[in-house]
Amino acid sequence: MTASEILTLDPTADVAQLTADIMDIESVSGNEKALADAVGAVLRSCEHLEVVREGDSLIARTNLGRQERVILAGHLDTVPLPHVQGSRGTVPSRWEGDVLYGRGATDMKGGVAVQLALAVALTEPSRDVTYVFYDHEEVEASLSGLGRLVGSFPEWLQGDFAVLLEPTNGTVEGGCNGTARFDVTTTGRAAHSARAWMGENAIHGVAEVLVRLRDHEPATVTVDGLDFRESLNAVLITGGTAGNVIPDRAVVEVNYRFAPDKTPEQAEEYVRSLLEGFDVVRTDAAAGARPGLNHPAAAEFVAAVGEEPKPKYGWTDVARFSAMGIPAVNFGPGDPLLAHSDDEHVHADAIRACLKALNEWLA
Structure with missing residues (x-):
């Protein structure tokens, strides 16, 4: 798309085609400006909306004095x-x-298109x-545009209920698991590999860590x-300095996805107890979010969707809303198992069905 075309998104078009048009504006994390400009132009053209922008993040709202x-x-x-030649998960989009x-x-x-159409x-x-x-959802939490908005415009993010339009296959997913990462370090004594008995192999020392996991x-x-499944796994191992040196240090990175009944501190305590005797350092953590499906607005929304709600196993930004005291759910078009894949795709009817459900609930 050319620079002039970027500002011509048509939110009144079929929402599936609007999705394709939005996809065609490449917006890898850190490069969201063109898409933010296009979305902002649409929002500012609406007389019924108040709009603010912070960096490449935008908030628009009605102010009609409704009770909720x-x-x-x-x-x-x-x-x-994707780097795979011939992949269908690239930009521009393809039908x-x-x-x-x-x-x-x-x-x-698809979720962004539904929001813009609504x-x-x-x-x-x-x-x-x-x-x-x-912007910046797909990278480290410290860069999150939503996090910046919470700090810069807290009064604009007050509400009774929130829907995050992450892909859920058109089913309401309540809350989300928390996530934490840990470095588990083993130490040894370096030596020449030809005289290995003079050293102590730190990489061999991670074996017990892996067995426990x-x-x-x-x-x-x-x-x-809702039943939240936890998971605790080694996701990365580093260690060693050269092919002829007994390593004196190795690190196992461990990821714990924990149910929203736990705080990050309780999750850390659990991992430390499992890996007692090892040097465990928490490097990152984000609390989960309880489902909040007992809120009246949430119950009405679930009834409008007409599907049995499910738990969200991965971490999403519903946790940020939950931390502000706002019950939140995930609901959006597309199969979440396809997210980030080189075969990423969505059916047009899934996007239309999402728009229809939200429109009927809100209109």
Whole structure:
């Protein structure tokens, strides 16, 4: 797309085609400006919306004095484009029948298109609505556009209930697991590999760590009626200095996805107890979010969707809303198992069904 075309998104078009048009504006994390400009131009053209922008993140809202305010949120960025030659998960998008292929098809341009279409069409919603479009979701949490908005415009992010339009196959997913990362370090004594008996091999020392992780049985924890499956895994191992040196240090990176009944501190305590005797350092953590499905707005939304709600196993930004005291769920078009894949795709009808459900609930 040329620079002049970037500002011509048509939010009144078929929402599936709007998704394709949004995908065609490449927006890998750190490169969201063009898409933010295009979305901002649409939002500012709506007389019924108040709009603010911070960096490449935007908030638009109605202000009709309704008794309840709902937040719809989604991120503008994608993970990097695939390197596999011939991949269908790239940019620009491509239609194969009624299936849309390309980077962001699932995560989460369909949700962004639904938000934008609703923002324009719902001039008199039954609830006041705040629309949040933010950058830098697919990278470290410290860069999150939503996190910046919480700090810069907290009054704009007040609400009674929030829907994050992450892909859920059109099913409401309540809450989310928390996540934490740990470095587990083993130490030894360096020596020449020809005289290995003079040293102590730190890489061999990680064997016990791996055995404990392998034999660990992850829990399933019921929170507010939903069953959250936990997982605890080694995800990266580093160590050694050269091919002829007995290594004196090795590190196993461990990722723990924990149910939202735990705080990050409780999750850390659990991992330390499992790996007692080893040097364990927590390097990152984000709390999960309870489902909040007992809130009246959430119950009405679940009824409107008409599907049995499920738990969200991965971490999403519903946790940020939960931390602000706002019950939040995930609901969006596309199969979350396809997110970030080189075969990322979404069916046009899934995007239309998502728009229909939200429109009927809010209109």
